[in-house]
Amino acid sequence: MSAHYVLTLGCPDRTGIVARIAAFLSDAGGWITEAAYHADPDTNWFFTRQVVRADSLSFGLEELRDRFATLAAELGADADWRVSDTAQPGRVVILVSKEGHCLYDLLGRYAGNDLPMEVRAVIGNHKDLESITAAHGIPFHYVPFPGPGEDKTASFEEVRRLVDAEDPDAIVLAKFMQIVPDWLCERWAGRAINIHHSFLPSFVGGRPYHQAAERGVKLVGATCHYVTAELDAGPIIEQDVIRVDHSDAVTDMVLKGRDIEKVVLARGLRWHLEDRVLVHGNKTVVFH
Amino acid sequence: MSAHYVLTLGCPDRTGIVARIAAFLSDAGGWITEAAYHADPDTNWFFTRQVVRADSLSFGLEELRDRFATLAAELGADADWRVSDTAQPGRVVILVSKEGHCLYDLLGRYAGNDLPMEVRAVIGNHKDLESITAAHGIPFHYVPFPGPGEDKTASFEEVRRLVDAEDPDAIVLAKFMQIVPDWLCERWAGRAINIHHSFLPSFVGGRPYHQAAERGVKLVGATCHYVTAELDAGPIIEQDVIRVDHSDAVTDMVLKGRDIEKVVLARGLRWHLEDRVLVHGNKTVVFH
């Protein structure tokens, strides 16, 4: 597939924005292959994502970025815009613990070239997933964490150092099972993606399948969301559910839920990497 | 379809129950067309639902009931058993307010003979749905309710009188929008079925679609459950969800959600009427 540039922008809504952006691209000779818009009537905010063929423009990525920055400023977008190049796969770091289903799934997709990403490193607070990571030729960093109630700052600082060294576009918490401290949530805002094994806002926090079994629900779910300081309350990117019934013990729910966790995380990550997700307050606009 | 008898039972689990019940039916010449079992390891409780051809037995419904009562007592089932006749459609009373989509749906199914029920009456605290009820030849009772904050006891007493006069197998709250008082929940325990427009336990109480929009969820749901004193917390019979996205305003969610509310209520009611639902604590076993 030939290279494309992806432009996204969020700004106050008013008449003529679509025309301004379209004219901007048209004047540059841009061949638009995808264009999506959304106007939120509640907040009066406008969102767009445009994809143009790189070879249709008479100039390169940096020039496009400069020009679009000017337009974005005029439209009042502040920092809320982005231009990326589909020829540059997103840089990804994955955080794991012991449970491997999400990592195995992501690595399988990586091996099959199914996601536009380069996995730079996997970081684990246990060594269980070191060998499969190595089998894929990816560096694995083991960062031991102290037990419950002890100060985890040093461990998180080490994780931060390892993550930031890769300058990642996405930090994926693939069943990391550690609550990220506020200062790190803030630092990674808009880039740290978590998979929670419930249909949020149901069953926030620990042992959601146990909570689900206790309540007797007929579906269990999974939620992919951006990590924010408030636990399991960040902007939701994607959710899905799978049917369970009275015959499913918690262990069965865990097993069935994994299939949903894997696809929900993979979809959320894909959309993030393809710049399809625009965050607005605590909600997302997902152009898919 | 020839008539069948449906036997359900819940009792403490132990070795040999299946054999006892099977032998009981076999000795009576019972031709079993459906048989389902469930053993709950957490509570060590046993559940079964059996369907036999009425014409395979050498005796009638009352005799079967008497004999099964004896067996149930031996198995420690107390009152937790039931024998019903599929030739006898369930007696149903429907409670409504202004919103008609669930009533229209149930009446459409009734007209098409899709549910094993006889709708005895519709009771509304508004008159909006009187004419469609009348068009189906069903009595409509208008029971005005006082406004918020006022004492609704007299109105609920009148509803109770009208409902109980029909001796219903199911009392369906089809968007009734009134919180049933504890004394009435208790009276109708195991027979009053509500449809709540969220995927419980998310978004309990009022305006769940507004809550869903506020949280930015990617699916909205509906839950059919038995009415209990604690609001929206009764045993769940059925749930389902439908996809929404950022472009769906609350009004769109309401519209999409209706399609889920209708089918979830209809499924839950069907299973209740077919004696497929066994309540155990605050959870259900649904043999479908």
Next chain:
Amino acid sequence: MSAHYVLTLGCPDRTGIVARIAAFLSDAGGWITEAAYHADPDTNWFFTRQVVRADSLSFGLEELRDRFATLAAELGADADWRVSDTAQPGRVVILVSKEGHCLYDLLGRYAGNDLPMEVRAVIGNHKDLESITAAHGIPFHYVPFPGPGEDKTASFEEVRRLVDAEDPDAIVLAKFMQIVPDWLCERWAGRAINIHHSFLPSFVGGRPYHQAAERGVKLVGATCHYVTAELDAGPIIEQDVIRVDHSDAVTDMVLKGRDIEKVVLARGLRWHLEDRVLVHGNKTVVFH
């Protein structure tokens, strides 16, 4: 909701179309509330749907239509464009036979104001659904049809006369169960919508649930499509499925399938009425 104008267009793809259309609307002061685009790389065809607030334009519907006609011609759209007014509900005629679930569903939605339509008439080749139609205050026309193998031309001619008298935007075959002759398919091209009770292209033609049961499939489906001369082969608007298993006899599949038929037809009809469906060859672009 305030009135909006909906503009749709399909034309050969080339650079600058988005800008042209955006500028056209912007110059007219148009406040765009929805905008969707699609470029089909296989056929090199471009599709768009735009929604503008009626009160943002300094002129009316006819003037907008005139101006857009000129633009469409310049873009090579020929007749493949449309401007409609959301304040004008679509005119709908429904064709039925004996089976009522789709009609009941549509009338329930009509009563609840859930679809942007005015049901002008219901035409049946049996009288079974006359009374429910009358209960909704809609004219019912009974047009008897000869049996299999006999010439049905006169009956179809009478149906055509009754339909065309209403100048409908949509002719809905809601379980009509008669194969529409080619001349009538052609006359109603792009307006006649059928619901077929299978996941097409599986199980074309008669008794699809019997075919499904015979094959032992684990899901049954429904397909809403435009009627064309080739049976069950027209452009697909919407499809969905529902799970079945070995315990479902054909009669159970019929029952479960109805729930899917109803929602698939309602969704397809909604999208057609909201001008979200653009036909291209034997496929559809659906902007939802």
Next chain:
Amino acid sequence: MSAHYVLTLGCPDRTGIVARIAAFLSDAGGWITEAAYHADPDTNWFFTRQVVRADSLSFGLEELRDRFATLAAELGADADWRVSDTAQPGRVVILVSKEGHCLYDLLGRYAGNDLPMEVRAVIGNHKDLESITAAHGIPFHYVPFPGPGEDKTASFEEVRRLVDAEDPDAIVLAKFMQIVPDWLCERWAGRAINIHHSFLPSFVGGRPYHQAAERGVKLVGATCHYVTAELDAGPIIEQDVIRVDHSDAVTDMVLKGRDIEKVVLARGLRWHLEDRVLVHGNKTVVFH
């Protein structure tokens, strides 16, 4: 989890079978943890699956098998019965070609102990998936195949030799992309499981996603089925679908479809390994 024995049986239906089997297990002291029945009215055939706790019996697996064989014979089950031990994971051989998503998925589940199986070998007609197989410590056998039109008998004979050497309970065609000859279908009858990337019976044979795109369907599917001599026509174990739309090119359908192929294959394989699938003619009874 403690060990359980799983008993399955299919035989002509008649009164008293349930009682016979239940008494058989009860007399042996069997603690039943799961029991499922199905009676097919069309063929008048009876099916059951029972699970008993191994430690509840006073004798072992061989004795149970002997006794059950006698009962099965009395019930006319011929060879259509089976007793297995959940403590013995199923022996599995996987056949692959170049495409790895299903293999990666199965190996991930294997690593996570999610499926009751022991993967004995992977056989490929290309070497692409050798290293991931080796990373899981599983033998990989490369069996080159001649091109289209040439005689593949020798290659299939070699595959057969390698497969049969493992005496597998399941032979999984995980995107094997070679049409298995009749003699091998027969040899592996009831054990060879294929994943086909369409919702059968739609789009039999090659390039189903191309066929799907051509037809303009709104959902694409996957089907897990037993391999039989007639291509893609064997008994269906499981199917599922995923939504696509006009914006999905064939390559997008391939990508989306993979997620369905993986879960459908994994579910089908699980049910096969757990002895939940009983084949009857060209259909399956799946007790889940």
